Amino acid sequence: MDKKEILEFITKNAVAYMATAENNKPHVRAMGTYKADENGIIFSMQANKDVYKQLVKNPEVELCYFAEGVQVRVAGKMTPMDNKPLRDEMLEKRPFLKPQVEKEGWDYIKVFIIKNGKATILDMKGPPAVPGAPKEWVDL
Amino acid sequence: MDKKEILEFISQNPIGNLATIDGQAARVRCMDTFRADEDGLIFYTGKNKDVFKQIVKNPGIEVCYYAKGIQVRVRGKAEIIEDEALKKEIVAKKAFLQPYYKNHSLDNMGVFRLKGKATTWTMQDISNQPTFIDL
Numbered sequence: 001m002d003k004k005e006i007l008e009f010i011t012k013n014a015v016a017y018m019a020t021a022e023n024n025k026p027h028v029r030a031m032g033t034y035k036a037d038e039n040g041i042i043f044s045m046q047a048n049k050d051v052y053k054q055l056v057k058n059p060e061v062e063l064c065y066f067a068e069g070v071q072v073r074v075a076g077k078m079t080p081m082d083n084k085p086l087r088d089e090m091l092e093k094r095p096f097l098k099p100q101v102e103k104e105g106w107d108y109i110k111v112f113i114i115k116n117g118k119a120t121i122l123d124m125k126g127p128p129a130v131p132g133a134p135k136e137w138v139d140l
Numbered sequence: 141m142d143k144k145e146i147l148e149f150i151s152q153n154p155i156g157n158l159a160t161i162d163g164q165a166a167r168v169r170c171m172d173t174f175r176a177d178e179d180g181l182i183f184y185t186g187k188n189k190d191v192f193k194q195i196v197k198n199p200g201i202e203v204c205y206y207a208k209g210i211q212v213r214v215r216g217k218a219e220i221i222e223d224e225a226l227k228k229e230i231v232a233k234k235a236f237l238q239p240y241y242k243n244h245s246l247d248n249m250g251v252f253r254l255k256g257k258a259t260t261w262t263m264q265d266i267s268n269q270p271t272f273i274d275l
Contacts (some may be wrong), residue, residue: 017157019168026159060165
Protein backbone atom coordinates (compact mmCIF):
# COMPACT_ATOMS: atom_id res chain seq x y z
CA MET A 1 0.00 0.00 0.00
CA ASP A 2 1.26 3.49 -0.81
CA LYS A 3 0.52 6.65 1.14
CA LYS A 4 -2.72 7.37 -0.74
CA GLU A 5 -4.03 3.84 -0.23
CA ILE A 6 -3.13 3.94 3.47
CA LEU A 7 -5.01 7.21 4.00
CA GLU A 8 -8.03 5.75 2.16
CA PHE A 9 -7.88 2.61 4.28
CA ILE A 10 -7.84 4.68 7.48
CA THR A 11 -10.73 6.86 6.26
CA LYS A 12 -12.79 3.76 5.45
CA ASN A 13 -11.89 1.89 8.64
CA ALA A 14 -11.80 4.75 11.07
CA VAL A 15 -11.54 2.86 14.38
CA ALA A 16 -8.00 3.34 15.62
CA TYR A 17 -6.52 1.63 18.65
CA MET A 18 -4.41 4.41 20.08
CA ALA A 19 -1.50 3.50 22.34
CA THR A 20 0.08 6.05 24.67
CA ALA A 21 2.91 5.73 27.15
CA GLU A 22 2.70 7.08 30.69
CA ASN A 23 5.23 6.46 33.46
CA ASN A 24 6.77 3.63 31.48
CA LYS A 25 3.40 1.88 31.13
CA PRO A 26 1.38 1.53 27.93
CA HIS A 27 -2.30 2.36 27.51
CA VAL A 28 -4.58 1.64 24.57
CA ARG A 29 -8.18 2.43 23.65
CA ALA A 30 -10.44 2.56 20.61
CA MET A 31 -10.74 6.04 19.07
CA GLY A 32 -12.69 7.24 16.05
CA THR A 33 -10.38 8.89 13.53
CA TYR A 34 -11.86 12.29 12.76
CA LYS A 35 -10.05 12.78 9.46
CA ALA A 36 -7.08 11.33 7.57
CA ASP A 37 -5.61 13.10 4.54
CA GLU A 38 -2.49 14.74 3.11
CA ASN A 39 -2.40 17.18 6.02
CA GLY A 40 -2.33 14.52 8.70
CA ILE A 41 -4.55 12.36 10.92
CA ILE A 42 -6.91 14.20 13.27
CA PHE A 43 -8.43 13.03 16.58
CA SER A 44 -10.62 14.72 19.13
CA MET A 45 -11.16 13.92 22.80
CA GLN A 46 -12.52 15.41 25.99
CA ALA A 47 -10.23 17.33 28.30
CA ASN A 48 -11.08 15.20 31.36
CA LYS A 49 -9.90 11.95 29.77
CA ASP A 50 -6.74 10.13 30.83
CA VAL A 51 -5.70 9.93 27.18
CA TYR A 52 -5.60 13.73 26.98
CA LYS A 53 -3.49 14.02 30.13
CA GLN A 54 -1.16 11.33 28.78
CA LEU A 55 -0.75 13.12 25.43
CA VAL A 56 0.11 16.43 27.07
CA LYS A 57 2.96 14.70 28.89
CA ASN A 58 4.06 12.44 26.04
CA PRO A 59 2.72 13.05 22.52
CA GLU A 60 4.32 9.96 20.97
CA VAL A 61 1.59 7.51 19.96
CA GLU A 62 1.05 4.48 17.86
CA LEU A 63 -2.23 3.69 16.11
CA CYS A 64 -3.40 0.28 14.93
CA TYR A 65 -6.14 -0.17 12.32
CA PHE A 66 -7.43 -3.52 11.14
CA ALA A 67 -9.91 -4.55 8.46
CA GLU A 68 -10.30 -7.48 6.06
CA GLY A 69 -7.06 -9.12 7.03
CA VAL A 70 -4.96 -5.98 6.71
CA GLN A 71 -3.31 -4.29 9.66
CA VAL A 72 -2.03 -0.73 9.39
CA ARG A 73 0.08 0.72 12.18
CA VAL A 74 0.95 4.40 12.31
CA ALA A 75 3.62 5.83 14.61
CA GLY A 76 3.80 9.56 15.17
CA LYS A 77 3.48 12.58 17.36
CA MET A 78 0.16 14.16 18.34
CA THR A 79 0.33 17.94 17.94
CA PRO A 80 -2.44 20.01 19.56
CA MET A 81 -4.48 22.13 17.15
CA ASP A 82 -7.12 24.82 17.44
CA ASN A 83 -10.58 23.32 17.13
CA LYS A 84 -12.11 26.59 15.82
CA PRO A 85 -12.02 25.74 12.09
CA LEU A 86 -13.63 22.35 12.80
CA ARG A 87 -16.39 23.32 15.21
CA ASP A 88 -19.45 23.38 12.93
CA GLU A 89 -18.41 20.30 11.01
CA MET A 90 -17.55 18.46 14.20
CA LEU A 91 -20.99 18.89 15.76
CA GLU A 92 -22.51 17.65 12.53
CA LYS A 93 -20.24 14.61 12.38
CA ARG A 94 -20.32 13.94 16.13
CA PRO A 95 -23.66 15.11 17.52
CA PHE A 96 -22.95 13.33 20.83
CA LEU A 97 -20.44 16.08 21.61
CA LYS A 98 -23.15 18.75 21.63
CA PRO A 99 -24.25 18.39 25.28
CA GLN A 100 -20.58 18.44 26.35
CA VAL A 101 -19.83 21.60 24.41
CA GLU A 102 -22.96 23.34 25.69
CA LYS A 103 -22.07 22.48 29.26
CA GLU A 104 -18.28 22.94 29.25
CA GLY A 105 -17.50 25.18 26.27
CA TRP A 106 -15.30 24.41 23.27
CA ASP A 107 -12.09 24.35 25.26
CA TYR A 108 -13.32 21.02 26.65
CA ILE A 109 -12.91 19.41 23.20
CA LYS A 110 -9.21 18.84 22.51
CA VAL A 111 -8.05 18.25 18.95
CA PHE A 112 -4.73 16.79 17.85
CA ILE A 113 -3.12 16.11 14.49
CA ILE A 114 -0.42 13.61 13.57
CA LYS A 115 1.74 15.13 10.87
CA ASN A 116 4.49 13.19 9.13
CA GLY A 117 3.59 9.89 10.74
CA LYS A 118 4.98 6.65 9.39
CA ALA A 119 2.99 3.54 8.61
CA THR A 120 3.72 -0.16 8.40
CA ILE A 121 1.43 -2.74 6.81
CA LEU A 122 0.79 -6.38 7.61
CA ASP A 123 -1.36 -8.14 5.03
CA MET A 124 -2.53 -11.44 6.50
CA LYS A 125 -3.99 -12.48 3.14
CA GLY A 126 -0.58 -12.37 1.49
CA PRO A 127 2.33 -14.78 1.96
CA PRO A 128 3.35 -15.05 5.63
CA ALA A 129 5.96 -12.51 6.73
CA VAL A 130 9.38 -13.84 7.60
CA PRO A 131 9.31 -13.98 11.42
CA GLY A 132 11.46 -11.29 12.94
CA ALA A 133 12.09 -9.50 9.63
CA PRO A 134 12.46 -5.73 10.07
CA LYS A 135 9.31 -3.70 9.36
CA GLU A 136 9.07 -1.51 6.28
CA TRP A 137 7.77 2.00 6.90
CA VAL A 138 5.91 4.37 4.56
CA ASP A 139 6.07 8.12 5.26
CA LEU A 140 2.60 9.66 5.54
CA MET B 141 -19.86 -6.33 33.38
CA ASP B 142 -18.55 -8.61 36.07
CA LYS B 143 -15.42 -10.74 35.82
CA LYS B 144 -17.24 -13.71 34.31
CA GLU B 145 -18.92 -11.56 31.66
CA ILE B 146 -15.64 -9.85 30.79
CA LEU B 147 -13.88 -13.19 30.32
CA GLU B 148 -16.76 -14.39 28.13
CA PHE B 149 -16.62 -11.19 26.09
CA ILE B 150 -12.90 -11.67 25.47
CA SER B 151 -13.39 -15.36 24.61
CA GLN B 152 -16.04 -14.39 22.03
CA ASN B 153 -14.01 -11.47 20.66
CA PRO B 154 -10.46 -12.77 21.05
CA ILE B 155 -8.64 -10.31 18.80
CA GLY B 156 -7.28 -7.64 21.09
CA ASN B 157 -4.99 -4.69 20.42
CA LEU B 158 -1.94 -5.15 22.61
CA ALA B 159 0.12 -2.15 23.68
CA THR B 160 3.72 -2.37 24.88
CA ILE B 161 6.47 0.08 25.74
CA ASP B 162 9.40 0.60 23.36
CA GLY B 163 11.78 3.19 24.74
CA GLN B 164 9.75 6.39 25.24
CA ALA B 165 6.89 5.34 22.98
CA ALA B 166 4.01 2.90 23.09
CA ARG B 167 3.48 0.29 20.37
CA VAL B 168 0.24 -1.46 19.48
CA ARG B 169 -0.80 -4.33 17.24
CA CYS B 170 -3.61 -6.87 16.84
CA MET B 171 -3.09 -9.95 18.97
CA ASP B 172 -5.07 -13.18 19.23
CA THR B 173 -6.05 -14.20 22.75
CA PHE B 174 -5.60 -17.96 22.97
CA ARG B 175 -7.61 -18.29 26.14
CA ALA B 176 -9.32 -16.09 28.70
CA ASP B 177 -10.33 -17.64 32.01
CA GLU B 178 -9.77 -17.61 35.77
CA ASP B 179 -6.05 -18.13 35.22
CA GLY B 180 -5.72 -15.01 33.08
CA LEU B 181 -5.40 -14.20 29.40
CA ILE B 182 -2.97 -16.27 27.34
CA PHE B 183 -1.19 -14.86 24.26
CA TYR B 184 1.32 -16.39 21.85
CA THR B 185 3.82 -14.89 19.42
CA GLY B 186 7.30 -15.48 18.05
CA LYS B 187 10.22 -14.82 20.37
CA ASN B 188 11.99 -13.01 17.52
CA LYS B 189 9.13 -10.49 17.19
CA ASP B 190 9.50 -6.93 18.45
CA VAL B 191 6.44 -7.39 20.66
CA PHE B 192 8.06 -10.24 22.57
CA LYS B 193 11.39 -8.41 22.94
CA GLN B 194 9.52 -5.37 24.25
CA ILE B 195 7.68 -7.48 26.83
CA VAL B 196 10.93 -9.08 28.00
CA LYS B 197 12.33 -5.59 28.61
CA ASN B 198 9.16 -4.13 30.08
CA PRO B 199 6.34 -6.50 31.02
CA GLY B 200 3.77 -3.73 31.59
CA ILE B 201 1.10 -4.22 28.91
CA GLU B 202 -2.46 -3.18 28.12
CA VAL B 203 -4.92 -4.90 25.78
CA CYS B 204 -8.04 -3.34 24.28
CA TYR B 205 -11.00 -5.33 22.94
CA TYR B 206 -13.93 -3.72 21.17
CA ALA B 207 -17.10 -5.27 19.78
CA LYS B 208 -20.72 -4.19 19.36
CA GLY B 209 -20.25 -0.89 21.12
CA ILE B 210 -18.51 -2.39 24.15
CA GLN B 211 -14.87 -1.75 24.93
CA VAL B 212 -12.89 -3.82 27.42
CA ARG B 213 -9.38 -2.82 28.44
CA VAL B 214 -7.11 -5.05 30.52
CA ARG B 215 -3.83 -3.85 31.99
CA GLY B 216 -1.15 -5.47 34.08
CA LYS B 217 2.13 -7.25 33.99
CA ALA B 218 2.79 -9.96 31.42
CA GLU B 219 4.24 -13.17 32.76
CA ILE B 220 6.26 -15.20 30.27
CA ILE B 221 5.49 -18.88 30.56
CA GLU B 222 7.44 -21.84 29.24
CA ASP B 223 4.97 -24.71 29.08
CA GLU B 224 5.63 -27.27 26.35
CA ALA B 225 2.16 -28.81 26.65
CA LEU B 226 0.47 -25.42 26.29
CA LYS B 227 2.61 -24.59 23.23
CA LYS B 228 1.64 -27.92 21.64
CA GLU B 229 -2.00 -27.17 22.34
CA ILE B 230 -1.65 -23.74 20.70
CA VAL B 231 -0.09 -25.23 17.55
CA ALA B 232 -2.76 -27.93 17.45
CA LYS B 233 -5.55 -25.34 17.59
CA LYS B 234 -3.97 -22.69 15.34
CA ALA B 235 -3.57 -24.28 11.90
CA PHE B 236 -1.67 -21.31 10.46
CA LEU B 237 1.20 -21.98 12.88
CA GLN B 238 1.61 -25.60 11.84
CA PRO B 239 3.76 -25.12 8.69
CA TYR B 240 6.28 -23.07 10.68
CA TYR B 241 6.48 -25.28 13.75
CA LYS B 242 6.78 -28.40 11.61
CA ASN B 243 10.34 -27.23 10.89
CA HIS B 244 11.08 -25.13 13.97
CA SER B 245 11.40 -25.86 17.64
CA LEU B 246 8.63 -24.76 20.01
CA ASP B 247 11.40 -22.85 21.80
CA ASN B 248 10.77 -20.17 19.15
CA MET B 249 7.25 -19.58 20.46
CA GLY B 250 6.79 -16.94 23.12
CA VAL B 251 3.78 -17.41 25.39
CA PHE B 252 2.69 -14.96 28.04
CA ARG B 253 -0.09 -14.59 30.54
CA LEU B 254 -1.84 -11.43 31.68
CA LYS B 255 -3.66 -11.50 34.97
CA GLY B 256 -4.58 -7.89 35.34
CA LYS B 257 -7.40 -5.47 36.01
CA ALA B 258 -10.13 -4.60 33.54
CA THR B 259 -12.32 -1.63 32.74
CA THR B 260 -15.33 -1.58 30.44
CA TRP B 261 -16.82 1.25 28.40
CA THR B 262 -19.90 1.91 26.32
CA MET B 263 -21.16 5.13 24.74
CA GLN B 264 -23.13 5.79 27.94
CA ASP B 265 -19.82 6.22 29.72
CA ILE B 266 -18.78 9.09 27.46
CA SER B 267 -18.22 11.41 30.41
CA ASN B 268 -17.33 8.85 33.06
CA GLN B 269 -13.95 8.02 34.50
CA PRO B 270 -12.95 4.36 34.26
CA THR B 271 -13.38 1.95 37.16
CA PHE B 272 -11.40 -1.28 37.37
CA ILE B 273 -12.08 -4.82 38.50
CA ASP B 274 -9.55 -7.59 39.07
CA LEU B 275 -9.58 -10.40 36.54
